[in-house]
Amino acid sequence: MTKKFYVTTAIDYVNAEPHIGHAFEKVIADAFVRWKRSKGENVFFLTGVDENAQKNVQAAESSGIPVKEFIDKNTASFVELCRKLDISYSNFIRTTDKKHSIEVKKIVKKIIDEGDIYKGIYEGLYCVGCEAYYTEKDLIDGKCPEHNKKPELRKEEAYFFKLSKYEKELKKIIPKYVLPKFRGNEVLSRIDEGLKDICVSRKGATWGISFPNDENYKIWVWIDALLNYYSGADGNWPADLHIIGKGINWFHSVIWPAILLSAKVPLPKKLFVHGYLNTEGKKMSKSLGNVISPLKLIEKYGTDAVRYSLLRCSVFEDTDYSERILVTRYNNELANKLGNLVSRVSGLIEKTGIEKTPNKLIKKLNEKKINKFMENYELDKALNEIFSFIDNCNEYVQKKKPWETKDKKVLYELKESLLKVAELLSPFIPESAEKIKKDFSAKKIKKGEPLFVKIEFSTPKSVPQIMKVNGKEKINKFKKPEGIMSVDEVEFKEWEKMDLRVAQIKKVEDIPGADKLYKLSIDVGELGVRIICAGLKEFYTKDRLKSKKIIYFANLKPRMMKGIESQGMLLAASTEDHKKVSLILPDSEVENGSRIG
Numbered sequence: 001m002t003k004k005f006y007v008t009t010a011i012d013y014v015n016a017e018p019h020i021g022h023a024f025e026k027v028i029a030d031a032f033v034r035w036k037r038s039k040g041e042n043v044f045f046l047t048g049v050d051e052n053a054q055k056n057v058q059a060a061e062s063s064g065i066p067v068k069e070f071i072d073k074n075t076a077s078f079v080e081l082c083r084k085l086d087i088s089y090s091n092f093i094r095t096t097d098k099k100h101s102i103e104v105k106k107i108v109k110k111i112i113d114e115g116d117i118y119k120g121i122y123e124g125l126y127c128v129g130c131e132a133y134y135t136e137k138d139l140i141d142g143k144c145p146e147h148n149k150k151p152e153l154r155k156e157e158a159y160f161f162k163l164s165k166y167e168k169e170l171k172k173i174i175p176k177y178v179l180p181k182f183r184g185n186e187v188l189s190r191i192d193e194g195l196k197d198i199c200v201s202r203k204g205a206t207w208g209i210s211f212p213n214d215e216n217y218k219i220w221v222w223i224d225a226l227l228n229y230y231s232g233a234d235g236n237w238p239a240d241l242h243i244i245g246k247g248i249n250w251f252h253s254v255i256w257p258a259i260l261l262s263a264k265v266p267l268p269k270k271l272f273v274h275g276y277l278n279t280e281g282k283k284m285s286k287s288l289g290n291v292i293s294p295l296k297l298i299e300k301y302g303t304d305a306v307r308y309s310l311l312r313c314s315v316f317e318d319t320d321y322s323e324r325i326l327v328t329r330y331n332n333e334l335a336n337k338l339g340n341l342v343s344r345v346s347g348l349i350e351k352t353g354i355e356k357t358p359n360k361l362i363k364k365l366n367e368k369k370i371n372k373f374m375e376n377y378e379l380d381k382a383l384n385e386i387f388s389f390i391d392n393c394n395e396y397v398q399k400k401k402p403w404e405t406k407d408k409k410v411l412y413e414l415k416e417s418l419l420k421v422a423e424l425l426s427p428f429i430p431e432s433a434e435k436i437k438k439d440f441s442a443k444k445i446k447k448g449e450p451l452f453v454k455i456e457f458s459t460p461k462s463v464p465q466i467m468k469v470n471g472k473e474k475i476n477k478f479k480k481p482e483g484i485m486s487v488d489e490v491e492f493k494e495w496e497k498m499d500l501r502v503a504q505i506k507k508v509e510d511i512p513g514a515d516k517l518y519k520l521s522i523d524v525g526e527l528g529v530r531i532i533c534a535g536l537k538e539f540y541t542k543d544r545l546k547s548k549k550i551i552y553f554a555n556l557k558p559r560m561m562k563g564i565e566s567q568g569m570l571l572a573a574s575t576e577d578h579k580k581v582s583l584i585l586p587d588s589e590v591e592n593g594s595r596i597g
Contacts, residue, residue, distance in 0.1 A: 002042040006236040007033050008229050010244045010252075011050045011093065014074035015059035018081045019284060020310075020321060021245065023294035024277050027307050028315060028379060029243045030087045034427035035374050037088075044236040047082065048093030049075050050225045052208040052218075055128055067207060071096070077295070084298045085307060086430055093232035095224060101209050103231035104224050108200075109212045110263040116165065122158040122199045125151035132222065132251075159201035159217065166258040167195040173267065178253045179377065180316050183246065183273040187253045198255065226256045230265065239268040249273050272377050275314065277321040281575060297326065301455065304429035305330045311379055311428050327457040334432075337390050338421075339452035341397070342436060345414045347447035348402050354445075355408035359416045364392040370424060379428075386424050393417050415440050499555035500571070500596035501527065502586045508542040514562045518545070520570075525593015527554060533566040539581045549586050551596055 009029045012022050026047060033045045050056075051071045060070035075094060082089060093100065111117050125134045127144040134144065134151055143150055171191060178184030201217040202208065208218035229239055244252050252271055260267055276283060279290040297306050309326035312333075313319040366385060373382035393414060400410045422436035432451060439448060506529070507521035516535045524530050530552070536545065551571040558565045574581040586596070 004236050005036055005041050005043045006239045007045050007241045008239055009047045011048045011228050012078055013053050013055055014049050014051055014071050015055045017077045018294060020292040020294050021277055024310050026085055026087050027310050031311055031379055031427040044090045046091050046232045047089045049078050051094055051096040052224050053221045057207045086303050091232050093228050095228055100231040104209050104227045105212050107227055107263045108219060114262050116162040116262040117159050120160050123155040126154045127151040156203050158199045160197045161200045163198050163258050164195045166261050170254055173257055174253055177271055179272045183249055187250055222251055238266040242268055242271045244273055246273050246275055275316060275318040278318050279322055304432045308334060308429050314380055327455050331454050335452040335454045339450055341394050342451050346445055349411050349445045350447050352406050353408050354412040354415055357409040357412050359413045361396055361413040361417050365389045498553055501552050501554045502590045502592055502594040503550055503552040504592050505545050505548050508545045511562050519564055523592050527593055530567045532568050533561040533564055534570055551584050551586055
């Protein structure tokens with residue numbers, strides 16, 4: 001019998017409807033799970049919601065809705081999100097489930113019997129959003145680092161867990177348990193400052209799981225929540241992989257193993273900590289008004305468009321995400337590259353037919369590299385590699401010109417290659433991959449409806465900030481540094497017409513009389529050497545720029561800058577006020593002159 005592989009996501013608070021961060025974690029987990037299943041592994045996949053948190057109660061009260069009714073309504077939206085994202089979970093847990101409550105009490109009783117829970121007085125700074133206590137040094141400008149709010153000062157008689165007892169064991173466990181390594185180092189540094197016992201009860205709370213033998217207290221929601229992985233395992237414990245966001249790393253890498261050590265329960269094997277999705281470099285939050293609804297995106301663009309755009313994001317680090325980014329990735333990669341290839345090849349096969357032959361084209365596919373990326377949870381890099389092969393397929397069509405040669409063997413190679421592409425993409429965009437597989441496995445292949453219809457996307461022009469100065473409104477316009485063009489100066493729909501190339505900086509020179517501009521000589525491969533002026537002087541030294549690979553706009557009209565003809569521009573990211581500018585860098589292995597998009 002095949003051994004099970006057990007994967008979990010974090011469970012989500014239901015104090016509000018799902019945001020794009022919830023969708024991000026779920027599609028990361030689902031893509032990994034589907035890949036494992038494609039290798040013949042029997043994967044058990046748990047996701048769900050945290051319904052016992054105090055913040056859920058507060059949200060219900062502020063809405064004027066009974067707590068149970070409020071929680072049921074919002075839980076339904078998380079179930080809907082999973083359905084619309086095509087999340088292939090095995091079990092969806094709700095922490096109000098009776099089975100969960102029974103298991104939580106059993107584990108807490110074991111910890112009490114071990115002598116690791118005692119009663120005392122607790123006084124500290126409490127963040128309702130995190131449902132956790134903080135010390136002064138944990139705060140940033142006196143506020144919770146996660147929610148940017150001042151915590152409440154609380155004092156109460158409480159039950160404590162002897163977390164400090166497990167310090168030495170945790171230091172041994174964490175380096176092998178937490179991925180990526182730098183996330184493990186973050187918590188180890190915090191442990192080095194001293195591990196204190198933690199409060200694990202809430203006095204007077206009306207919602208949650210009651211403390212064993214003391215009905216005056218509820219079990220701290222984090223003990224309750226973490227134990228969902230154990231209570232929802234359906235006999236599959238220990239977990240092989242927990243997938244969580246960086247904001248709850250401490251709870252999962254320190255408190256969770258300590259609880260299990262105390263209760264004499266086997267430890268989970270790996271904890272994978274992903275970064276956050278930001279909007280223009282800022283964390284998404286209701287107060288900033290930049291929260292994105294994944295349900296609305298799915299309704300507008302479809303499941304696979306949303307899945308693909310999220311899975312293209314970096315998994316280890318924080319990364320920007322927006323509707324504009326979704327549309328760009330959809331048009332440039334799904335529609336232009338994959339969709340056009342499917343349409344061309346199916347149309348040519350319908351007219352010409354195929355003839356079986358060894359598939360030489362498939363040799364350009366590095367499946368071993370793709371599997372290695374997936375094993376290391378680098379899903380974005382695996383997608384890059386798959387689309388590199390799709391690029392090879394498109395180039396093969398252009399090179400072989402089967403519309404002229406009527407070469408049935410070439411079309412057979414392309415058909416077989418597209419079936420392989422469908423297999424590799426099935427964890428990422430299952431619906432579209434299944435359609436490709438079905439169409440190219442048919443006895444008679446026909447050109448059907450476009451797989452991906454290009455999206456017309458218009459964005460409002462940037463709105464100047466209105467500030468009050470001495471009681472009067474004043475428009476605050478940021479002055480862009482010389483040599484830098486904002487995206488708003490190029491109509492979004494025109495981006496597809498841009499000839500973007502990989503180039504390498506060969507020479508960096510000062511320009512007389514220019515405080516902010518460099519003169520760059522860049523190698524653009526088949527296009528030769530080009531000269532551009534770039535406003536990077538206050539952000540990069542010459543040494544840092546030399547030999548860097550950049551992304552270059554090759555077909556912009558030349559413009560005179562400080563007496564020099566600048567033959568295009570490079571691609572960079574900047575903050576709104578242009579106080580920080582960073583180059584967008586391609587992989588160093590990509591050849592000079594290679595096209596982007």
